[in-house]
Amino acid sequence: MKSNHLKILLCLLWLFMIVLPLLRMLSTMAGLNLFEVMTARKFSRAFWQSLNVSSVATFISVSVAGVLSWAVARTNVKHKQLISTLIIVPMLIPSISHGMGLIIIFGANGVVSKIFGLTGGIYGFWGIVFGSVMYSFPVAYLMLYDILRYEDGTPYEAAEVIGLGAIDRFFAITLPYLRKPLISVIFATFTMIITDYGVPLMIGGKYITLPVMMYQDVIGMLDFGKGSAIGVVLLIPAAVACVLDMVSRDSNRLSFVGKPHAIKDNHARDLVAKVIIFAVIVAIFVPIVAFSVIAFIKKYPVNMAMSFAHAARAFEIGALKYLANSLIIAVAVSLLGTALALFNAYMTARAKTKLSYFLHLMSIVSLAVPGIVLGLSYVMFFKGSMIYGGLVILLVVNITHFFASPYLMAYNTFSKLNENLESVGLIMGISRLSVVRDVILPQSKQTIVKMMSYFFINSMMTISAVSFLSNTFNKPLSLMIPQFEGQMQIECAAFVSLVILGANVMMKILEDFSLKLTR
């Protein structure tokens, strides 16, 4: 009975943290002539442009990730751990910074543009495509790498005994196995790209996408109704991705038996893999190096002398205060979010009642809500409330925005622990709290570390959900990037990106260290 009360409490919490805000957003569309909004020329152009650019970017992103994950998972290249670590570096900076990296290299005054005499064609369609690929392929890579790594090797051995060739093997075994997870990877990547506004804002130029239009409607014209209509459209791919993900997650579990893939010796193949990996890592680090350099140079390309002027300028207008904001938010989200996710997962995974499934669904709804949509719904729902305008609302929105992944990590870990532990406690008269504290949590240390790191890193770099909720008082550091971009101070924006990267790299190192410590 008591556990049901706690579950009802948690459901109520989610009601206020996600369901009601979304409903509030939907309700602003009531007085709106939806048909008119959707058929307006500006909207339909943004819609098709979003679709085009996201499709192309998704195709490239998943292709690169696929080839790369093959190169790492199915060959005998060395230092696989290090390679994977380097590949996820782009996941440690805001998407908007990737757009910036491209501008520095290929923009009107870009390094490469100057050398080759290009006229800055990077703005617009291709800029968005490449910027989006930059930050999305590591996510696709992580998913595909896991899929390839855990693929059962036995069918391949059987195929070899029968004498099937490489092409037949690919179509008979690999493709059928990959189909379902691949669809969910494609949708997850597509969702990430189509709902992002950092890259198109920075590099899109006149090529307006839906999130950018939504941002302009809300921030520029305070047109909440139109913003909400766009928000609803953006909910669709995310909702589809969420459902697909749940479906393939369940069916995948069955295939996770069997033995790992045996990798044969093949030097030619390994050489190809090495070249691919090297090329990708260079492509990842060139833009990062580019904005690292530009942040500390007087005025590119006129004056190449080293200078801290941009850093100083950033601090002058409050970088330190905003960094403090960011750190406070990130640490608080990391601690509170992890605690809430653990509590929530305990209720759904280990104190199972009929309510558990409902609570489980409530806990992963955020998976289907893009950050900007969540942010907009928070503006409308919490405006005028006590927490509006302070750090607390940013904390709440971030916990909600990033909740699903860490929650699922905890849920999976708790589900795998012996199901009778609490029964043993009941029989022996060991309180549930003791069992949780002394048995369950100690066995979940690694997961807890990963959850905390996930919340921290994402809170440090997010610019989506927080953008509508921030003011000069509570603004996090990441939002200085679009601000500087608007003021054409790309060097300062580069400096801020570097600071965020630094904080997140530190967090990653701390995470690795803690994981080793708790092993």
Place this chain on the structure above:
Amino acid sequence: MINKLAIENVSKSFGNVAVLHDVSFVVRGGEFLSVLGPSGCGKTTLLRILIGLETPDSGKIFKDDADITTLPASMRKMGMVFQNYALFENMTALRNVEYALLKSSALKNSYNRATAREKAEEMLEIVGLEKFFDSKPSQLSGGQQQRVAIARTLALNPDIILFDEPMSALDVDMRLSLRAEIKELAKKFRTTMIYITHDQEEAFAMSDRIAIMNAGKIHQIDTPHNIIESPADEFVENFVIKNINIKINSLIHFQRKS
């Protein structure tokens, strides 16, 4: 012998599914009683009701003539050994036992760190794990893990120990040796034991009496000898006797061949 446990007219349903129909029987003090039945016959539910993890929809349970139907599990002075060991994976074998002694509300802090450690060492020695005090469960074999679980259960000095198919995850050799050991412990501690299994051979080799269960009902409860001599009905005959004969025959056949 006096009746240690009396089960009177116990019924239990989950939703529309009736799992136990009007089950009544007694368990005698110090006896080794097996509850034998095919999977899904309700034996695990019966066990969970006996120990207090579930409450029956109707009927009563008496222990030493006291009604314990709604008594919390921890106050019944009963222990339970699970199929999947249910050890605390983050603790060593010794710590598993020690922790139970220190934290059990039933013992009311009668142990301090030193005495708990001593008792835990003694219990592990009894189950033959004197060399494995500092091993984590993941470093132990299935049989060794189940021994730790038994030591942990025995340490709290229960009147009755319930076993829920404790050997179904073990291989054949391990089963035979653990079987003998459990019998020995039963004798040594004079603890009443209720042993759930679907393995006919196991039940007949270990038990003083066997309760044959199917579809939520007890068909017969008697000594192994009497069950074989005079099975109560067709189900008992089919489920028990034919199965045992098949096993014995195949064993003989196998031995002749090899």
